Amino acid sequence: MTYRLRAAVVAALLLSLVVAAAPSSAQEHPAPAAPAAAAPSPTPAPAAPHSAPVVRVTDEMRAHQRLVDTLYFADAAYGFVLLLAVLALGISRRLRDLAARVTGRPFVITMVFWALLTAVMTALTLPLDYYSHFVVPHRFGLSDQGLGGWLWDQAKGMLLGIVIGAPLAALALAGIRRVKRWWLALWLGSVPVMVFLILIGPVVLDPVFNTFKPLEDQKLKTELLDLAARAGISGGRVYQVDKSKQTKTMNAYVNGLGPTKRIVMWDTIISKMDHDELRFVMAHEMGHYVLHHIWKGLAFGLGMLLVAFWLAQQLVDRATRRWGRSWGFEVAHDPAVLPLLLLVISVFFFVASPVMNGMSRYFEHQADTFSLELTHLNDAGARAFVKFAEDSKVLPDPPAFIRFWRYSHPPLGERIVYCETYKPWEKGEPNRAWRAGVTP
Numbered sequence: 001m002t003y004r005l006r007a008a009v010v011a012a013l014l015l016s017l018v019v020a021a022a023p024s025s026a027q028e029h030p031a032p033a034a035p036a037a038a039a040p041s042p043t044p045a046p047a048a049p050h051s052a053p054v055v056r057v058t059d060e061m062r063a064h065q066r067l068v069d070t071l072y073f074a075d076a077a078y079g080f081v082l083l084l085a086v087l088a089l090g091i092s093r094r095l096r097d098l099a100a101r102v103t104g105r106p107f108v109i110t111m112v113f114w115a116l117l118t119a120v121m122t123a124l125t126l127p128l129d130y131y132s133h134f135v136v137p138h139r140f141g142l143s144d145q146g147l148g149g150w151l152w153d154q155a156k157g158m159l160l161g162i163v164i165g166a167p168l169a170a171l172a173l174a175g176i177r178r179v180k181r182w183w184l185a186l187w188l189g190s191v192p193v194m195v196f197l198i199l200i201g202p203v204v205l206d207p208v209f210n211t212f213k214p215l216e217d218q219k220l221k222t223e224l225l226d227l228a229a230r231a232g233i234s235g236g237r238v239y240q241v242d243k244s245k246q247t248k249t250m251n252a253y254v255n256g257l258g259p260t261k262r263i264v265m266w267d268t269i270i271s272k273m274d275h276d277e278l279r280f281v282m283a284h285e286m287g288h289y290v291l292h293h294i295w296k297g298l299a300f301g302l303g304m305l306l307v308a309f310w311l312a313q314q315l316v317d318r319a320t321r322r323w324g325r326s327w328g329f330e331v332a333h334d335p336a337v338l339p340l341l342l343l344v345i346s347v348f349f350f351v352a353s354p355v356m357n358g359m360s361r362y363f364e365h366q367a368d369t370f371s372l373e374l375t376h377l378n379d380a381g382a383r384a385f386v387k388f389a390e391d392s393k394v395l396p397d398p399p400a401f402i403r404f405w406r407y408s409h410p411p412l413g414e415r416i417v418y419c420e421t422y423k424p425w426e427k428g429e430p431n432r433a434w435r436a437g438v439t440p
C-alpha cells in the first residue's frame with residue numbers, strides 16, 4: 001500500500017496520525033492491496049469447494065511479503081529513533097533558533113520551524129523510503145515509475161506536509177500555551193480539522209498526485225449505476241484515477257464526505273478485471289458507503305486521538321521537566337517540543353495499530369458481506385481476490401502476528417473462502433448487511 005498522500009499528511013500533521021491511521025483504514029484500500037488480518041467470521045468457515053479458485057503461492061510472493069513486513073517495522077522504528085535523535089542531539093533546538101532569527105512572532109516561528117523540521121525529517125528518511133517504496137516495488141515488478149517522477153511525488157508530499165502542517169502546528173502550540181489542560185483543547189481543535197481534511201481530500205489533496213476523471217467505460221458505468229441504485233445510493237459518483245503511472249497493483253476505494261464523497265477506481269483495476277469482478281469490488285465499496293464506514297471510522301479515530309492527546313500531555317509535561325533543559329526547551333509550548341509531541345503520538349498509534357486494524361477488518365468483512373448479498377457474485381469475488389493476491393504478490397495466508405498487527409483487511413485467503421461459502425439466500429436466511437429497498 002503505497003501511501004504517499006497519507007505519508008505526507010501524516011508526516012505533516014501534528015494533530016493527526018489519525019488522518020492516516022484511523023478513518024483511512026475504513027476509507028481507503030477497501031479492497032485488497034494491503035490485505036490484512038483475520039476478520040473473525042461469524043460463520044464457522046467450511047472448507048472451500050473443489051472448484052474454488054486458488055492463489056498460486058510463489059517463492060517470489062513469499063520473499064516480497066517477508067520484505068514488506070520487515071520494512072514496515074523497520075520504518076516505524078527508524079522514525080521513532082530519528083525523532084529522539086532530533087531532540088537529544090540538539091537538532092530541534094537549533095532549528096528553533098534558526099526559525100527565531102527569521103521573525104520574532106511566535107506563531108510564525110513555529111510555522112518556519114515546522115517547515116525546517118519537515119525538510120530535515122524528509123531528508124533523513126529518504127534513503128529508507130527510497131528502498132521501501134521505489135527499489136522494492138521495482139524489484140518485484142510492481143511499478144515502472146521513473147526515479148524522477150517518484151522523487152517529484154516525494155517533493156510534492158513534503159510541500160503538502162508543510163503547507164497543511166505548519167499552521168496546524170502553530171495553532172497547537174498556541175493552545176498549549178494558553179490552556180492548562182491542553183490535551184483537551186488540541187483534541188477539540190482536531191475534530192473540525194479532521195472533518196475538513198477528509199472533506200477536501202478527494203478534491204484538493206489527491207489531485208496533487210494524480211488525475212481523476214469520471215469513469216470512461218460507459219457500459220461499465222451503466223452497470224455500476226444500476227448496482228448503486230440497488231444498493232440504495234442515489235447520485236453516486238464514480239471516478240477513475242491514473243494510478244498506473246505509480247504502480248502496477250490495483251485497488252479501489254471510497255473517500256470524501258458529503259458533497260465530495262465518491263468511489264474511485266484505479267485505472268489498473270479497470271484494465272485487469274472483468275466486469276463481474278469489478279461489480280463485486282464496487283459493491284464492496286458501496287457497502288462502505290451505505291454502512292457509513294467513513295463516519296464510523298472517523299468517530300473511532302477521534303476516540304483514539306482523545307487518548308493519544310491525554311497521554312501526550314502526561315508524557316510531554318514530564319519529559320519537559322526532566323530532559324527539557326538538556327534538549328533546549330523549558331516549557332511545553334516551545335516549538336522545539338514538537339518532535340517530542342510527534343514521537344509520543346506516533347508511538348501511541350503504532351502500539352494501537354492492532355486495535356485500529358481490528359476495527360478496520362470488521363468494516364471490511366461487513367463490506368464483503370454487503371457485496372455478496374447485493375450481487376451474489378461469489379465466484380467473481382473469489383476470482384477478484386485471487387487476482388489481488390497474485391498481482392500485488394501478497395500471501396493469502398500471512399503469519400498470525402502480521403495479520404494481528406498490521407492487516408487492515410482480512411487476509412485474501414479468508415476472503416476467498418468466505419466468497420465461496422457465504423450464500424444465506426440459498427437457505428432462505430436473512431441478509432446481514434444489505435437490505436433491499438432500504439436507503440440509508
Ligand SMILES: [Zn+2]
Nearest residue numbers: 030031364367
Ligand atoms: Zn473495503
